[in-house]
Structure formats: C-alpha cells, structure tokens
Amino acid sequence: MEVRNSSYLADAPVYDAQAHDAVVLVGDIGGTNARLSAWRAELDSPTATELFAKTYPTESFATFDAVVDAFLSEPAVQLSPPRAAALAIAGAISSNRCNMTNVNWLVDGDALSAKHGFRVSLLNDFEAVGYGIPALEPNDLVTLNDAPVLPRAPKVVMGPGTGLGAAQLMWDTGLGAYKVWPGEGSHATFAPRGWKQKALARYVTTLHGHCEIEQVACGSGLELIYEFLQTDEAANRPELLVGARSKKKAADISAAALLGTDPLAVEAVDLMFAIVGAEAGAMALRCLAKGGVYIAGGITPKLLPRVRAGALLEGFLMRKGRSPFHKILTETPLFVITNEKVGQIGAREVAKRLLD
Template sequence: MQIDKETYPSQDFKSLDDVVDAFLARPAVRERPPHAAALAIAGAVSANKCLMTNVEHWPIIDGDDIQAKHGFRVALLNDFEAVGYGIPVLGPHDVVALNDVPVQPKAPKVVMGPGTGLGAAQLMWDTGLNAYKVWPGEGAHATFAPRGWKQKALARFVTERCGHCEIEEVACGSGLELIYEFLQSDEAANRPELLKHRTKKAVKEISAAALDGSDPLAVEAVDLMFAIVGAEAGAMALRCLAKGGVYIAGGITPKLLPRVKAGSLLEGFLMRAGREPFHKILTQTPLFVITNERVGAMGAREVAKNLLHQRRQQQA
C-alpha cells in the first residue's frame, strides 16, 4: 500500500539524510511512519554504507546511522540490486519479449540497462530462502570490447576523449551523445548528405530524432548503442548461463522501444551465436525489455517487506 511519494532533486540537498528528513516530515508519512526502509543508491554498497557515484557533494551514506536516528530498520541497496529484486514480482504486462524463449524456473537471471550510467546485477536462486538472491556488480566499468571496424573506431574516439573506454561510456545517456558525436566526425566527410545534421545534440534530442526518423545519424547512433548493450547482455548471459532470462532495464530502453524492436539489440546479443556451443546457449536464453519504470521501487519494497518480516520474527 502506497502512503505517499515525492521526487527530490539531489542537488537541492546536502545529504541523503536530509532527503529522508524531508520525506518523513510529510503529513501523510507522519500519520503512518515507516517501520523499515530499503534505500536504493547508485553506487557500490558495503557494510550498509555507500558513496553515491554521481552526486559528488554528498558524504558517505550510512544506513546504520539513519536507522539509529529514526528508529526503523534501514537497508542500503545498489540501485540495480533493487531492480533485481523487482524482477520476480513483475507481471506479463511489465515486460516485452525480444525472442520467443521460455523462462527456466529457478535458473540464473541477469539484469542490466542504460540510463544515467549502465547498471547490472545477477539473480541466483537461493534454496534456503526459496527465493532469488541478487548480486550487484560494477561490470559496466570493464573495458569496452569493440566488434568490427566502426566499434573499434568508436573505442579509439572515446579513448582519445576520456583516456579510457569503459563499457558504460558507450552504453548510457552520455554515451549515446558521444556515439552521435563520433558518427558525425567519422561519417560526415564521406557522406556529405549528413552534414546538415552536424550539430551537438543532447540525449533527448537524439532519441526523439531517432524515433521520428528525422536524423539518420540519430537512428544510427541509437542502433549502435543498443548493439553494444546487446553484446554486453550476451556476455553476461554466457557468464552465468542465464536461462532464467536476461532483462534490459534503465531509463533509456523503454523510451526507445521501437528502435529496440528494429533488431540491433537482439543482433548484438546473438553475435556469438555463430559458434557452438554458444549458439545453443544464447538462442535458448530469454531476452526481455522491462517497460515498468518503477521496477526498482518494486524491488526496494520487497526488501523492506523482508526487513519488516524479520523484525516481527525477532519480536515474537
């Protein structure tokens, strides 16, 4: 049951603790104060502590300190860890299948997706819990492994610009902007008809132009990014034999679903499928796009419910 919700820009607050204070001060929340909280953070969590990756002015977030201050149990989660816990409670209307492969019950699952960054996590079945356990990771910061001359040229372009080319740098919102800029520098000299599109664009502009087809470079940039995302999804599927499904989440993919359905993501996913036994593994791995953008909140809710259940057991 949802009591209240609110959006808080991180730049308006000095810490997550201040955000929690603001939310708890809302009238609806004061009437029904929480007994447990699961807080999903964009960063690596260790010992219930986390430093947010992209909010540099915030200090280290300490879940135990928040718990001691407010008197309810607090668990910090990586943001894609929360997405992972949301996957088992998704309904058929919350996903779009990109292939016609059934999910194998209790088999490993993978979730990843481009947004502000590139998040990823693995889900493994825990027989003791009789439920999936989610293991987040920071694989997005591994070195990008390009395929073909264009991706290799892109990797050189990004390396010259950033000093290194991680997967995340070509598979997220800012990565899409970099790809678009690369295609202008790489393509325009040989394709004069594209010169009229030679201007810097933000991710929203690139996405809109790709969807309506008004800018062929935008279409190419989006398709190239999804080919890279698909390739990384295929690599993750092979690492853990994800017969339980590979799920693509994040803020970008659902908004660009028509381009996803055009095929570059699935093609990237199956790129290794020309070799046995990888062909059989990947062609028999279910691939989905998560269209419910609240999947992370759904997962955090499941974790909070478990915290509350543990609290009640201890009190019994």
C-alpha cells in the same frame, strides 16, 4: 552492493510475525532528488499499495537525516508508521553506509535505524532494480527473445541510463528467493564487433586513453557515438556537407531517431543497442542465465520502436559466434522492462525481507 546483515540490528523492534501486512519506507536517492514513499505491503505476496510519496530536492536539505525527518512528519505517514526501510542510492554502499558522490550527504542505515526504531538497509540503485524483477507483472515486460524462463535459474539485469548498470540474480535456497549480486562489469574494456565498432573503439581510445563498455552504452555514450559517426568522409555521407558537425544531447538524438528525421541519429541509436545486446549476451553466457536477461535503464523503454528494429537482439544472439554458444543464447529469454518503478519495487521487496 549487497544487503548486509549489519542492517539487521539486534536491538531493532521485531515486527509481529502473525501480521499479514506492514508499511515499509522506500527510497530512491539520487544527486538531484530524494524520492521517498510509504507502501502497505502484503508479506506473502508481491501485492502492495502506495500510501504516500513525496520528492525532496537534495539542495534544500543539509543532510539526508533531515529528509527522513520531514517525510516521517507527514500526516499521512504518521497515520501508518513504517516498520522497515530500504533505500536505493546512486552510489557505492559499504557497511550499510554511503558517502554520496553528487551531493554532500552521508547516508548511514544503522544510525537511521537506531534513531527511528525500525530496520534500514541501503542498496545500490541497480541492485534495487534486480530485486524488483521477480515482482514484475507480465505487462511490465516486452519480449525480444521468446524462450522458456527456467524456475530458479540465474537471471541477468542490465541497461543503459546515465551509466550502464548490471547485476546478476542467483537463487538462494536458504532465503527461498533470489539474491542480487551487483557488479561493475560495465567498466571492462569494450570488445568491438565489426569494422565500424572497431573504428568507434579507436576514436574513444584516442579521446580518453581507453574505451570501456559503459563509454559507448549509455546516454553520454550515445552522444559520443553520434559524434564519431560525423567523422566519416563527406564523400561517404553527403549529408555532412550541408553543415558543420554538431554535438547533440542524448535526448535530442533519441527524439530524432524515433521521428526518423536524422539518419545519423537512427544509426547511432542502433549501434548503441547492438553494443548493449552484445554485452547482455556475454553476461548471459557467463552465468547461463536461463532465468532470463532483462534490459532496464532509462533509455531503452523510451526507444522501443528502435529496439524492435532488431539491433539489440542481433547483438545478443551472436550469430557469427561459435554455434554451441549461439544456440544457448537462442534458448535464453530476453526482455525489456517497461515499468519505470522497478527500482522502487525492488527496494520495497528488500524492506519486506527486513520484517522476517
């Protein structure tokens, strides 16, 4: 959720405004690993240098505070102590605190700030991705729909990974920069297009009682789509006569789709990307995202050959929709983010703002 003013503690030390750079602490905190890094960042540009990074298995630490203590005790970090920190966490943030879901940790930004003497802000992991977008380089992006990016226009970021993350970026005149507004729109009801997507929606609803967008547009969603495609009549899919139906992990489906060794895997990946593209187009229309729509997440960059095959772009453009809105989408830039560190970059940019 949003960066909150509660993390701007009145008694926290104030950084020398005359300085041109500073070291900031960046965190990517998940259920399995806590990745911390120290960056020397230039305050008036996106330029930054990573000074030290270390990954800490969550199972080895009783509390997150102990992880921070371990990181700050590293000799390389003690040479250049951080002056602010932003921590991206896989969980819901409230009042600069997060009770993590998959590990028994309470992360309290204000308490960390009081303990260590520098400002700390917590943010949702996909919110961090949003803050990373303005700092990306051109070679961090693959263009799918080549249209002009309008300065200060709304932007949308979304993408499939463990789940389906999404956020909007709106220009904040007071900040002189974009502010990210995260959301949970991926849990809205899936709106299928065409008979096969409608059959998929029925299949998922029969299994789970409801079909939301995320259930068919993420890693586990890819597995579910593959499972659904095997329910077709063998007369329509003779290859299903060769052996019994099988369940495959998302990584195996993706690998088979890239190699072209399993036609069902290719179809499953393309169907998922068509759904992702449709939701990206819907988000673009909701806020007229002429600043661009950016597809992130762990899955899409790894499957770029299938992305380039066109299912995602076709889903996005909504050719069979009403012509005025199809035209808006044709004029909306669409990109895939290939830089896997975009979330860390975003957290770094938030940490820099804490120095202002």
